[in-house]
Amino acid sequence: MDFSGKSDQDYVNWLHDRCKRLFKPAAKLFDAALVKLGQERFIFFMNQHHVITDGYSGVILHKELEALYSQLIGSQPGALNASDLPAPATFAEFIDQTHNYQLSEKAQQDEAFWIQHFSTPVAPRRYYGHIAWQQDHLTRYVTALLDPNLTNKINALTATLPAFLLFMATMFAFVRRVTVSNDICLGMPVHNRAPEFRGTAGLIFEVCPIRATIDAHETFNTLLAKLRVELDAVKPHQRHFVRPQLCTIDAFLSYQPRSPTKFAGYPAIYDRPRPASLFDATDLGDAPRSQSLQREVLSVNVYRKEGCPEFGVGMEFNRAIWPERSDGERSLGHFLKVLEALLDNPDREIDSIDVLTDKERTLLLPLNDNTLSVRAKLPTVLALFREQAIRRPDHPAIIFEKEVVSYAQLNARVRMLARRLSDLGVGSDALVGVWLERSPDMIVALLAIMDAGGIYMPLDPRHPPARIDAILGDAHPALILTQSSLKETSSQRWRNLMVCLDVEPIAKNLIAPIQGGNRASELAYVIFTSGSTGRPKGVEVTHRALSSLLFAMSNEPGINEDDRVLAVTTLSFDIAALELFLPLIAGATVHIASAEVVRNAHALAEQLDGHGITLFQATPATFRMLVAGGWKGNSNLKILCGGEALPEDLARQLLKRSGSLWNMYGPTETTIWSTTKKIAPGQPITIGHPIPGTSVFVLNENLSPVPLGVEGELFISGDGLARGYFRRDELTRERFLPNPFSRAPGAQMYRTGDMVRMHPNRELEYLGRRDLQVKLHGFRIELQEIELVLNDHEAVLHSLVNVVGDDDKKMLVAYVVPRITHELNRDDIHRFLRARLPDYMLPSA
Template sequence: MNTETYVLPSSFTQRRLWMIDQMAPGAVTYHIAWAVELNGPLDAAALESTLSWLVDRHEALRTHFTAVDGEPAQVVTPAAPVRLPVVDAGACWHDLVDAAAGEPFDLATGPLVRFGLIRRSADAHVLTVVVHHSVADGWSFGILFRELAAGYAALAAGRRPDLPPPPVQYADFAVWQREQDAQGAFDADLDFWHAELADAPTLLDLPADRPRPAEQSDVGGEVPFLFPDELGARLRAGRDGTLFTRLLAAFQVLLHRLTGADDLLVAVPVAGRTRPETRDVVGFFANTLALRARFADRPDFAGVLAQARAAATAMQARQDVPFDRIVDRLAPTRSLAHAPVVQVMFALDEPPTPVTAAGLRIVPHLWENGTVKFDLTLTVEDRPDGLAGRITYRADLYDSTRIVDLAERYLTLLAATLDRPDTPVDELPLLGAGERERLLRTGNDTDLPLPTVATVAELLDRYPPAVPDAVAVAGPDGTLSHRDLAARANRIAHLLRRHGVGPDTPVGLCLGRGTDLVAAVVGVWRAGAGYLPLDPGLPTDRLATMLTDAAPPVVLTDATGAAHVAEAVAAAGTDVPVVLRLDQLDPTGLPTDPPPVVGHPDALAYLLYTSGSTGRPKGVAVTHGGVVNLLVGFHRLLGLTPADRVAAITTPAFDISVVELVLPLLAGARIEVLDADTALDATALHAALADRGVTVLQGTPATWRMLVAARGVPAGVRLRISGGEALTRDLADRLRTDGARVLNGYGPSETTIYSSAGPVDASGPVDLGGPCANTRIHLLDAAGEPVPDGVVGEIHIGGAGVARGYHGRPGLTADRFRPDPFGDRPGGRLYATGDLARRLPDGRLEYLGRADQQVKVRGFRIELGEIEAALRDQPGVRDAVVTTWGTGADVRLAAYAVPGHAGADAASLWPQVRAGLARRLPEYMVPATLVVLDALPRTASGKRDRRALPEPTWRETSGGGPTAPRDPVEEQLAALWRDVLGRAEVGVHDNFFALGGHSLTATRLIARVRTTFGTELALRSLFAAPTIAELAVIVAAGSGPAPAGPDRIGPAGPSPQDLLASLDDLSDSEVDALLDTLIAEEGV
């Protein structure tokens, strides 16, 4: 038996775990526990002798740690006999194992391995083995298990075990590792891993049940699952790749499909025993490496498998370099919310198989202690009886039900990879038949009977006003009763009929905002036709383009619009046969009774032009049937009454205007048409809403934010409808403060105004509501299949609201309006919106933005390509790109141009470019600024790299340098920051990490702060308060000597000053690991 004590250097991994323990003594995250069933007659004395022999045989099992000059060192102590405590238990033995696994170790005193014996009956026992990860790893238990069986068999028979001694001990490896590092032996491998991972994304955000907390914990859960026998057999027999690479590649594909990430990292554990003499040595040799998978080229599974095989081969050849050093070299952005570089792990294990020794059946079980180190870890065990899996997960992110679903999808995907290896991975099935059907039906039970009517005007006849002489519409030009409105609309309809207008005829409307706007819309519908809104506020070139494309035979106008129509007709170079001035209409001979109903539900109701990616606006042809469906469904949803007054503030060129101009008529409510200047002025709008007694207001978030920021929303507005773009949580909360009812609506023009709508709840993300009447919404992947809950998919909309398509654009129509494979109506279609969303755990839909280059600005959907095309047409511009900056109501367009001649700058180019754009594009499509570049940034593949565009210096943004310190605490902190960061100037609002700080410099800064201010400041404080201004508040609150606390480290532990000195030498990744445990144990 060994009787000497040695003090030897620690390995890199030991140093990291030692530091974690110093900061959070008693953490169980790095405990490894096994429960070993012993079935049969047990010789307890022989078992004790066997354990004593094992501890004597492996120095790591009698190692603890001490501090030498602030660095951990291994202390290898003499062997001592193991005394095995015995506890009697029956069915509750699992609780005893849990208790043993959770009992803390003291790294300063040891021992760091603990044995216990649970007696279930005379011939049934459980041996508990709990070891600290700093002295052993998973491979080590395989060694211990084999040697336990061999040693027990010998000692129970009265013989000495005859195994040869290990060729080396773990401390020898630690010394070798330090020497290798000092000689630069790891440098080439570090260069390889840096080149492989430097530009890889460092966060993989899987769909979760809860938002990622600002600070992660290590509390975890586990879901076990079994592989079907046939699947397991086929995987083992696979000829293309090893079992490991096939399982890994399928897991990478699953992560890609669930996150949409085309580039991702998965951690993989490696044994770290590349030298043959380490194979039978107990110790902490294991290492973690990150394997990268790329999917940008839409590979098939055979391609992903080849990629995984190559990565695994490279990993095996370069596994000696500690992962801590790799992370340190990568220097990723730090966050308390997640681990650096990689958050998901995959492992393939071959667990020890049961053996029999001296009549004792020995069955090992790895025992989880309820903690996790990664967001998600998939472990597959290759057992003699088949494949088994288990997924451990962070409980603060995921519920077990989601993980169960994930396991089922993994098995479904694996089977598909065997059947269809040459299929692009984005097209492989991910869902079982039952889940697929559930996803298709969720929320889509929206059937609502509709009146049998041919046109929208006929629908209005089904909802006669209770008081015909009550005011139907009021505007700057006066009022019309319901009776008068009907008469005016009927006269307009007869007039149009006389000019040959009928079903599918587009009739231009270029009118001022007044009562005739409502009468003209209804009149066009009574004629069985559809209207083409021509907003007088649009540029002449835009109106000309619309007139040329739509070719309306008749345009209705008035004093406001007549000149605009004339200019647009002249610019278009085409002829509009008939232009009718409604303000000069002679009612003589025009009946006030409605003309005979003509038309059909599929006929044109309106033709509305939206932005086009090629620079040419596209006309969306919406049908009478679609409008009827919207009006009936919204009438039921909103519950308007004759007492309501609905403000009409939206241009008729924006489809949500139909809700304002027509829907109130079904309820006998009053429409209050406001002029454009009032609608754009917060003060004037507030006054008009209050003066006119408006009870219902619809607006884009930009309008609502304008109102709220000025004088607020008048209390009389009881129903507030937001549509046109995403409603933010903060704005929704402000709209709800006085108890008003707030609805959020969503829908593209191509599916008739609103496809979903619903009330805004008090908390959580603002969702899109549920599908509207007779509407179905599906979230689909690139292969047109439904995505699982929580996974991002493109919104596809089907049902009664789907428009006919784009006027005169059959190719574009076919691309976006696709056959509906899920519907039960012959000829049904789905509109592919290009919008992204995910289904929340409660079934609601959360909007996540655009899949293409369309954006929303002030509620208007804009194709950036249209602006870019207009830019390139401007004199002096050779090439151009447009992007957005900001979010929500603060979204702004920025143009980037390469000038056509050298020496041009933004100051000289922008005025003429802006003027040219203003003549061609609506005001909301004209960028706010122009940046002149020598060349547009491009990716490696030659595509424009929008992410590399510099942020503009906005004209309204004031200049100036960093904000100077404002008090003595900030002055001292600023001096420390300048010294640690090596910067001549820092501002009190500058982010430490944005200035180049990282975990290593953070530890140095905190050490200096503690010395300067004499306060106990935790390292995590800098992560929570990364600016001088924020940190100064914490320092000021805690200045002065820290109160004495209990000696948690023990007599062998370092002082706080020694500890911080050690932290100064840690790598970034070691400090990150330390922080992870701090967060988990202290709940910070």
């Protein structure tokens, strides 16, 4: 091939294309070409097929080609001659020897060892969030030369520790940090050549799997000890991997998927410096290395060039997981960060190492400083509502069935009830239960409690009396606003605290405003959610947190005074606060759907279409019901979907039925929503970026930041953070931690328990839970709470509750071990649970 007169890029393009070209060894053993770049610039290109050769064979073939070349051009000083090369054993002899081994008792012993060694399978790893086998075979290559100071530290340590063991431990620690796996298996090159085959070309090299577990508190020194034990254990049996494709048992065939990462380091023979030869006469300098083909996800090569005292590290990475060269460079940076940290302190825990590169840290810091974009002082919800009542007094504030309540009328009703509450002793920090069916009275009650200076606590009319009684027993409210039909079902213990809004006399004349109101630091509401101890836990949300959320939502996804919002969520689910308050602070109209409408797809669709709804928030389960019922949607509708993961197929359906679709994420403890993402067709479904006033951190178990793409637990900080758990100081300290990343004194961050990864564009991808909490139809459920209730049944000895099915087919399933002294009756257990748990927590089977 003649590239003289052409650019080097032309040659590089040809080289990339040529490396991709497949050839059959049966037709030709090698793909070779002599490339002319200039008058005195030549490159000899040779592509070996791994079916018949290995890396060390390249060294052997190089020597043979050099000898033949010397014969053709005549003798050169110091050059090899074909007659100088010793006659090696043939590859056929190696095959015969291998065949004899495979028939031997030693091979059976080796096979038994590996079956036992991998009797427990190694789980697939996610490199930067990607499953290892989701790959193509094209790779890229990046290198780095270690600085002299780092090399000196390595030399000092390797006076007593083999260098290959040092770098292997580094590789294990690196994989731990970028995959979060605790059971790791890497491939170690074994040249596998007995002395008689040192000069034989052929596929003799093999990869031996090395397996180690890395605990949360593992150190470099304890990892080294594990690797020494592992290497001593596998060394006598490593020959069994000479021909893994000939083994037919499943345990053996699955070894290779357990070694998607290959560590090529000392003492692999083919990495040793090659003597200078005629083929080295032309120095290509820093000519780019081509892409190559390999089956490993990642191959790390540690080397030392002749005449260069520093170590070099080369990383060959799969393009499916590292799409851009910059991804590979960042990954190599993580490897070097781990190496440097382990050399500085071998007793440091691996999970505590800061592996972020400087560029990565710069990219992440702005995401953790969003509190700077929020207004210093935000008015309370009540104050913002009153502004709209003055500005738009006659505009409809609430529409419920045939009842229309204007802003002026709503304000008057709020003030009258607030005066009544004040007369009953409700003031600052007084907790007031709200146990009402869906109607305008529900909103009047919430605002009136705020106006009186109190804290509202929603109670769901659909919950069984036993659960209502349990919540009231924990909370001991000062008062309960309810209605006569619900009061009749309540425990006698609480009836003297109940004020029935449908029968209690409330002054009809507007009385002078009371001296109530709220400060930003005071509590707006306490909402009880499922608890792992069997007791629902109350989350305390301040006025500042609620106002911050509503302020952020009013800007994005956005709302204006002409919007019509349909409220469908039960008051005991925190997202109901957005549906009720967001339209009222914007001068818009909130349409309240009755409980019966919410459960009926056709009736709900009629509400959406008949009232010209422009903003609608619901869970994926509700949207599934609507789509299944034939709802067509409309292009003027803005959809907010949250409460649980948004499936891709549902997102596609909703995009067809709306003007815009927003994926919403947030735990109750950070006030309704913490991140948002406007979904676009064909784009990945993520939970997006944090809202203004909110900071997010993706951390490992040691609370150290993880690199971009790596799975970690999501921590949230900012103005939306709840004060804590109601009268549960120990639980508050466990979940609300000091924020070491914030500049604000006393700042905290909430441990969500949600596992996420951050994309290079800084969007968050939700991956699942790290505990037994689940989201079902938008409701947060602690499975342990259901198990504890089940275990209280006299016929149940032990129980286990799990979620089965996907997307809209998810359901709770309970497994019970009966007491031998009792007969188990399914209907009896179901009645027992129904009396103590809300419907959404009842197992279906």
